[in-house]
Amino acid sequence: MKRISTSFRHLGLPMALGLTGLLSACGGGGDSTAAQGTLQVKLTDAPACGFDNVYVTVSKVRVNQSTSATEGDGGWQDIVLTAPKKIDLLTLTNGLTTDLGIKTLPAGRYTQVRLVLEKNTSAPSANSVVVGGQAKALSTPSGQTSGLKVNIKDGGFEVAANSTVDLMLDFDACKSIVAEGNGNYSLKPVITAFPLLAEAGVTGIAGSVAAGLSAPLVTAQQNGVVVKATVPTADGKFDLSPLPASSASYVVVLTADGRTTSAITGVPVTSGQKTSIGTTITPTASAMRTISGTSTPVAAQALVRATQNYSNGTAVEVGFKNADAGTGQYSLSVPVEAPLLGSYSTSAITLAPDAPATAGKYTVEASATGYASQAANVDVSSANATVDFPLVPAP
Secondary structure: OEEOEEEEOOOOOOHHHOOOOOEEEEOOOOOOOOOEEEEEEEEEEEOOOOOOEEEEEEEEEEEEOOOOOOOOOOOOEEEEEEEEEEEEHHHOOOOOOEEEEEEEEEOEEEOEEEEEEOOOOOOOOOOEEEEOOEEEEEEOOOOHHHOEEEEEHHHOEEEOOOEEEEEEEEEEHHHHEEEOOOOOEEEOOOEEEEEEOHHHOOOEEEEEEOOOOEEEEEEEEEOOEEEEEEOOOOOOEEEEOOOOOOOOOEEEEEEEEOEOOEEEEEEOOOOOOEEEOOOOEOOOEOOEEEEEEEEEOHHHOOEEEEEEEOOOOOEEEEEEEEOOOOOOEEEEEEEOOOOEEEEOOOOOOOOEEOOHHHOOEEEEEEEOOOEOOEEEEEEOOOOOEEOOEEOOEOO
C-alpha cells in the first residue's frame, strides 16, 4: 500500500504510546462503498515564550471536505480519543511529536480541520499554563465545542484511495497565549496543518548553536515568516522538524538575549531528509533596546512582530508579542548591533556582520483578525522606540 504522511505541530511524547488505544474512529458520514483512505494525525509545537508548561487536553480531531461546513452539517470525520489526552505542548520541540489517532475515511481532498479540547470543568484544569511555578487556567474560545480552527497549508490535503496520509498539526504555543492584564491568560489558537511523505523519512534542518546563550530561539523562515521554531538543547543542539518540503530554500535564524541576530540563507530542504548545518552558529554580543507601545482597540488582541531587512534583501522575523488583552500594550526586545549573515554551504559557513546601515533598523507590524495590518519603520540605534497602532477595520 502506498503511504503518504501528513502532520500537525509539535508534541513530543514517547512513541511507545503509539496508536494503540489512543483513539476510536467515530462520527462522520460517507458512503461505505466509496474508495477509502487512511488519515493519521500527529501534534507538534513551537516553544512558548516565558512559560514553564502549556497544557491542552485533546478529545478529538475533526476533518471535512467542505470549507463551509458548520458543526451541525454532514461530512465530518471524527478521530476521537478513547480518553482525553492532556499534553504539555512544550515537550514537543526539537523534532518531537505525539500521535492523536488514525482513521479510515472516504478518499478525497479535505479542506477543514478542527481540534477539539476538553472544557476546564475541574481542578487541575484541562487547559492551563504554568509560569513562575504557578498554574493558571487557560480560558478557551467561546463556542470551542465545535473545535479550534486549524489553518491548512495550501488550503487542503489529499487522502488517496488505499493510501495513508500523516497530517501534522503544528500548535504554536507562544503565539496562541494572550495575557489578559489581570494575571490570567486566554487561548487564541495559532495551529497549522501540513502533510508529510512518511515513507521518505522526516524532513527538517538540524545543527547547533553556541552553548550558554540566554533565551535562544532557532527558527526556519521563508519571506520573513516563521515556519518552524525550537529552543536548542542545553548543549546547543537544535532540530527544526518536521518541516514542509519546499522548492524554495529556508533561512535559519538564531535570536538570543544580549546577542546579535544571526541568519543563514539558502538552506535547502528535501522531502524525507534532514539538512545539516555543519557550522556552530555563534552570535556576537549586542546591547538590547525595546520597542513598545499600545495597540487599539484592545479587544482586537493584535499580534505585533519586528522584522529586520538585511542589505541583500533578506527579511527575517526577530521577535513577536501578543498585545495584552486587558491593556493593548506590547514590548519587544531587539539587538542594536548589525546582524550576522551567512550563506548555506555543505562545508564551513562564515557568519559576518551585515552592512552597518542595517544596525538597529526594524519594521514593526501589528495585525489582528478583521483589521487592516499596520507597519512602521523603527530605529533603535540610539534609544528605545515607542510605536502605537490604532487599528482600523479591514475594508
